[in-house]
Amino acid sequence: MKIAVVREQAEGERRVAATPDAVKKYIAFGASVSVQNNSGSGISLADADYTAAGANISDDVSDADIILCVRPPSSKIISNIKSGAILIGMLDPYSGRDSLEAYNQQKISAFSLELLPRISRAQSMDVLSSQSNLAGYRAVIDAVATLGKAVPMMMTAAGTVAPAKVLVLGAGVAGLQAIATAKRLGAVVSAFDVRPVAKEQVESLGAKFIEVAAQESAETSGGYAKEMSEDYKRKQSELIAETITKQDIVISTALIPGRPAPVLITPEMVANMKQGSVIVDLAAASGGNCPLTELDKTVIKNGVMLIGYSNMPSRVAIDASQLYARNIYNFVSTLLLEKDRLNVKWDDELVKGTLLTHEGVTVNPIFAK
Numbered sequence: 001m002k003i004a005v006v007r008e009q010a011e012g013e014r015r016v017a018a019t020p021d022a023v024k025k026y027i028a029f030g031a032s033v034s035v036q037n038n039s040g041s042g043i044s045l046a047d048a049d050y051t052a053a054g055a056n057i058s059d060d061v062s063d064a065d066i067i068l069c070v071r072p073p074s075s076k077i078i079s080n081i082k083s084g085a086i087l088i089g090m091l092d093p094y095s096g097r098d099s100l101e102a103y104n105q106q107k108i109s110a111f112s113l114e115l116l117p118r119i120s121r122a123q124s125m126d127v128l129s130s131q132s133n134l135a136g137y138r139a140v141i142d143a144v145a146t147l148g149k150a151v152p153m154m155m156t157a158a159g160t161v162a163p164a165k166v167l168v169l170g171a172g173v174a175g176l177q178a179i180a181t182a183k184r185l186g187a188v189v190s191a192f193d194v195r196p197v198a199k200e201q202v203e204s205l206g207a208k209f210i211e212v213a214a215q216e217s218a219e220t221s222g223g224y225a226k227e228m229s230e231d232y233k234r235k236q237s238e239l240i241a242e243t244i245t246k247q248d249i250v251i252s253t254a255l256i257p258g259r260p261a262p263v264l265i266t267p268e269m270v271a272n273m274k275q276g277s278v279i280v281d282l283a284a285a286s287g288g289n290c291p292l293t294e295l296d297k298t299v300i301k302n303g304v305m306l307i308g309y310s311n312m313p314s315r316v317a318i319d320a321s322q323l324y325a326r327n328i329y330n331f332v333s334t335l336l337l338e339k340d341r342l343n344v345k346w347d348d349e350l351v352k353g354t355l356l357t358h359e360g361v362t363v364n365p366i367f368a369k
Helices: 020-028 047-052 075-080 097-106 120-125 127-146 173-184 198-204 230-244 267-271 312-335 349-354
Strands: 002-005 032-035 066-068 086-089 109-112 154-156 159-161 165-169 188-192 208-210 249-252 278-281 298-301 304-307 355-358
Touching: 020 032, 020 047, 020 312, 066 312, 075 097, 086 312, 097 355, 109 349, 120 312, 120 349, 127 173, 127 249, 127 278, 127 304, 127 312, 165 173, 165 230, 173 188, 173 198, 173 249, 188 230, 198 208, 230 267, 312 349, 349 355
Parallel strands: 002 032, 002 066, 066 086, 086 109, 165 188, 165 249, 188 208, 249 278, 278 304
Antiparallel strands: 109 355, 154 159, 298 304
16 A cells, blocks of 8 residues: 655645644554655654655655645646545635546546544544634734734733733634633633624633624534624624724634635724734635735735735644644545555445545535536
8 A cells, every 4th residue: 555645836835734743643553654755844844754654755746545634735636646645634625626527537536635524433533623723823823913012911010901902703622722812821812603602612711702793504514614694794793893993903704615715804893993913814825815815915004904815724734734643544544545555445434425436426415516
């Protein structure tokens, strides 16, 4: 059994799909592992670190049975993957329809781990949670580094420094970590989410939950947020507009899979915010929760700093890679391998949920239409 780890090609991507510790585990499972040269340079790992773990350094993926990546591989790499091989990573299928065609042309079995069903058995494989957790942490760190004031309340001989006020929009994994991080730094934190079930989680972290009274469900059966009615959006906008004027930092995390990010922060709201306040828009890659956000840029609009990094986990790439590598190993070792051989559990719901293409056909029902 041959496993290949590819070097990431996307600009600014520092993560890697397997660390030396993960390589050792694959080898212990009976596989041989090859790693493309300089794959770990973004997290300060040399090729020698991988060879010490037992891997071969090679750019050739043509004989690999399983190919591991973080982001979708380049067309050159795809064209070199052998028929019947397995590709595993965060393949971004909602925006990568051309890639699906390329996988089918090569008859690649492509698994996109963003589609992993949110059930308890999948928690150790959940790449969205592991990466979003770090994104929420880093968002607060970047915001605090940009903000021109201290975060905690300070009692000094010269007077009292008031604590910073932080508003988190979206209390998913990234939002909850942002709340926890801001609280640890001493901020006064409020949070909003369309899902009433998030209230208990927010309040357990010591933050105030801001909610819109509504009867409609805000959550899909898979545990993701869904798009709300126009009446709800109007009430939501009014509530956020009222709250945002008092904030020093806003962390925005709202995403809807397969759709543009919902607009939560309008230009009018930004114009009414305090001068020197900071917005970190974690939905920038999907269009942004604020129309004024510029992708991968930090800009100032009406005296407010807007941070729009598209790949926040890559800004904590060492820990992000370690967690991601464990997620993938858990997926591969549980569902795809037996000792010394490939044995994919095709009927398992986790395999069915993440499998995009197989034997030249797009099989995932979301993308098969």
